[in-house]
Amino acid sequence: xxxxxxxxxxxxxxxxxxxxxxxxxxxxxxxxxxxxxxxxxxxxxxxxxxxxxxxxxxxxxxxxxxxxxxxxxxxxxxxxxxxxxxxxxxxxxxxxxxxxxxxxxxxxxxxxxxxxxxxxxxxxxxxxxxxxxxxxxxxxxxxxxxxxxxxxxxxxxxxxxxxxxxxxxxxxxxxxxxxxxxxxxxxxxxxxxxxxxxxxxxxxxxxxxxxxxxxxxxxxxxxxxxxxxxxxxxxxxxxxxxxxxxxxxxxxxxxxxxxxxxxxxxxxxxxxx
Amino acid sequence: xxxxxxxxxxxxxxxxxxxxxxxxxxxxxxxxxxxxxxxxxxxxxxxxxxxxxxxxxxxxxxxxxxxxxxxxxxxxxxxxxxxxxxxxxxxxxxxxxxxxxxxxxxxxxxxxxxxxxxxxxxxxxxxxxxxxxxxxxxxxxxxxxxxxxxxxxxxxxxxxxxxxxxxxxxxxxxxxxxxxxxxxxxxxxxxxxxxxxxxxxxxxxxxxxxxxxxxxxxxxxxxxxxxxxxxxxxxxxxxxxxxxxxxxxxxxxxxxxxxxxxxxxxxxxxxxxxxxxxxx
Numbered sequence: 001x002x003x004x005x006x007x008x009x010x011x012x013x014x015x016x017x018x019x020x021x022x023x024x025x026x027x028x029x030x031x032x033x034x035x036x037x038x039x040x041x042x043x044x045x046x047x048x049x050x051x052x053x054x055x056x057x058x059x060x061x062x063x064x065x066x067x068x069x070x071x072x073x074x075x076x077x078x079x080x081x082x083x084x085x086x087x088x089x090x091x092x093x094x095x096x097x098x099x100x101x102x103x104x105x106x107x108x109x110x111x112x113x114x115x116x117x118x119x120x121x122x123x124x125x126x127x128x129x130x131x132x133x134x135x136x137x138x139x140x141x142x143x144x145x146x147x148x149x150x151x152x153x154x155x156x157x158x159x160x161x162x163x164x165x166x167x168x169x170x171x172x173x174x175x176x177x178x179x180x181x182x183x184x185x186x187x188x189x190x191x192x193x194x195x196x197x198x199x200x201x202x203x204x205x206x207x208x209x210x211x212x213x214x215x216x217x218x219x220x221x222x223x224x225x226x227x228x229x230x231x232x233x234x235x236x237x238x239x240x241x242x243x244x245x246x247x248x249x250x251x252x253x254x255x256x257x258x259x260x261x262x263x264x265x266x267x268x269x270x271x272x273x
Numbered sequence: 274x275x276x277x278x279x280x281x282x283x284x285x286x287x288x289x290x291x292x293x294x295x296x297x298x299x300x301x302x303x304x305x306x307x308x309x310x311x312x313x314x315x316x317x318x319x320x321x322x323x324x325x326x327x328x329x330x331x332x333x334x335x336x337x338x339x340x341x342x343x344x345x346x347x348x349x350x351x352x353x354x355x356x357x358x359x360x361x362x363x364x365x366x367x368x369x370x371x372x373x374x375x376x377x378x379x380x381x382x383x384x385x386x387x388x389x390x391x392x393x394x395x396x397x398x399x400x401x402x403x404x405x406x407x408x409x410x411x412x413x414x415x416x417x418x419x420x421x422x423x424x425x426x427x428x429x430x431x432x433x434x435x436x437x438x439x440x441x442x443x444x445x446x447x448x449x450x451x452x453x454x455x456x457x458x459x460x461x462x463x464x465x466x467x468x469x470x471x472x473x474x475x476x477x478x479x480x481x482x483x484x485x486x487x488x489x490x491x492x493x494x495x496x497x498x499x500x501x502x503x504x505x506x507x508x509x510x511x512x513x514x515x516x517x518x519x520x521x522x523x524x525x526x527x528x529x530x531x532x533x534x535x536x537x538x539x540x541x542x543x544x545x546x547x548x549x550x551x552x553x
Binding site for chain 2: 073074075094097101123150152166170
């Protein structure tokens with residue numbers, strides 16, 4: 001039948017059999033292709049992202065770090081390929097996303113508390129359930145500012161804290177963070193970094209963090225995903241296993257310095273290619 | 274530990290509040306002086322006007338003194354016949370504006386949320402938006418006749434396109450990231466529409482509403498002048514001009530100006546209250 005309708009077309013090649021990732025894999029990316037303006041950004045890209053780990057994505061400018069997590073999060077469509085979460089599709093998976101630009105991520109017409117509760121309302125949770133979850137979040141984030149204010153009345157760090165709370169409110173399976181610190185001052189960066197680590201230790205939520213700051217990327221990560229220039233491939237995946245909670249002391253540990261140095265070497269090698 | 278630290282801070286704050294009182298007073302005085310600055314312009318205008326009349330640079334038959342004009346305005350507005358004409362113009366303007374808003378905002382938002390639909394009517398909207406509505410008065414005369422409805426209809430038409438255009442563009446230009454944020458949280462198209470797009474479009478919508486109310490007033494005044502009319506500021510202005518009652522003419526012009534100004538202010542205040550996040 002199809003031969004009659006499409007006489008010029010060769011028969012479809014048999015679909016490549018799905019290759020599952022190693023044990024403990026959460027997100028599998030198979031044969032993902034994405035073109036930008038006629039040029040390949042990703043071509044037949046494969047990646048396994050482990051469960052209950054923090055993976056930092058690092059790579060040269062323009063290699064598509066943010067694009068990668070946006071494609072996984074479904075914000076940018078892929079041209080072809082498959083992305084599965086524990087074998088499920090995106091629509092069956094609860095995700096959270098923290099944007100770099102918190103000013104344009106929060107809804108200024110809602111009070112901060114309603115912003116945080118918004119994903120719960122989308123899920124159709126009852127008022128009691130929402131209130132209960134809000135209390136949990138406020139406790140686990142140790143919030144010191146007034147959540148009844150509007151987002152624009154808060155400082156940048158407070159707004160970003162609130163948007164992380166919003167992303168975590170529905171207890172997502174995966175949390176995406178697109179350069180969450182780059183619009184913040186150093187003090188707030190440290191503060192939110194610790195908060196994220198706290199939350200991760202409490203919940204073990206799989207996190208994908210895009211960062212342009214290598215120290216920050218290594219500090220939070222279990223795995224550092226280093227990418228090449230475009231067309232983008234995986235340059236290397238480094239494991240960094242220092243115990244949590246990591247602290248200021250961690251930054252001077254030989255293991256941390258080694259991981260950072262190795263990442264930098266790979267990065268420079270890729271940039272010079 | 275924390276409480277102790279807080280109370281120390283509070284104490285310091287209290288002391289801080291008490292000590293610099295004279296300074297605060299001084300700056301408050303300067304501030305209130307600055308607040309009077311906007312009155313300077315009108316004051317200078319009235320002085321020039323007065324001098325022009327005093328030295329007969331323009332014959333009094335063409336330009337009455339500002340004080341005569343103002344007294345005519347106040348007497349006319351305080352129960353005089355001017356207040357009746359003022360009320361007619363105000364009501365017609367508001368009627369036209371309401372029609373424009375009630376139809377224009379929902380249609381604009383709907384068209385804006387479907388960009389292809391908007392593109393298909395964009396030319397028509399832009400064309401008639403660029404056509405001076407007063408050019409359509411004869412056409413409306415043919416349709417509605419010489420009636421009160423005619424004046425309201427033509428003003429509503431002119432205002433409608435402004436509202437529609439601004440609301441539609443408000444939705445089209447909504448911050449993409451907020452839409453993405455809602456999408457990533459699992460919002461449906463309808464939820465994105467009612468929780469994000471409508472709110473995002475509020476500020477441009479208010480810009481549209483403000484221009485629309487000014488446009489309504491302009492067209493109502495023109496229509497009152499040229500479409501056989503018994504009442505209204507436009508009618509009054511042209512009537513007093515015909516009989517060279519310049520005092521009344523200027524008073525009516527000032528009344529129309531005040532009406533336009535106040536309507537604009539009302540919408541600015543409303544916008545600030547409703548779109549409280551604007552510009553922040």
